[in-house]
Ligand SMILES: [Zn+2]
């Protein structure tokens with residue numbers, strides 16, 4: 902599933918075209934989506950970051966990852982952030 906599809910499915914809005922990542926606040930628990938860094942689900946009120954490749958992570962988890970590498974932890978997509 903592509904990035905914009907996921908975004909519009911979950912958040913009913915579209916992603917700015919020239920961005921590699923975008924941040925959202927979780928409005929309700931996202932069943933079936935988990936952060937692949939800490940392996941927890943996304944719960945209401947948490948901040949998450951979506952990458953253009955379509956992967957979702959908790960913002961704090963991804964920020965720690967970005968201290969090491971500027972890529973998607975799962976698919977190694979290079980990111981400009
Ligand atoms: Zn996490």
Ligand SMILES: [Zn+2]
Pocket residue numbers: 952954955956973974975976977978
């Ligand atoms: Zn990815």
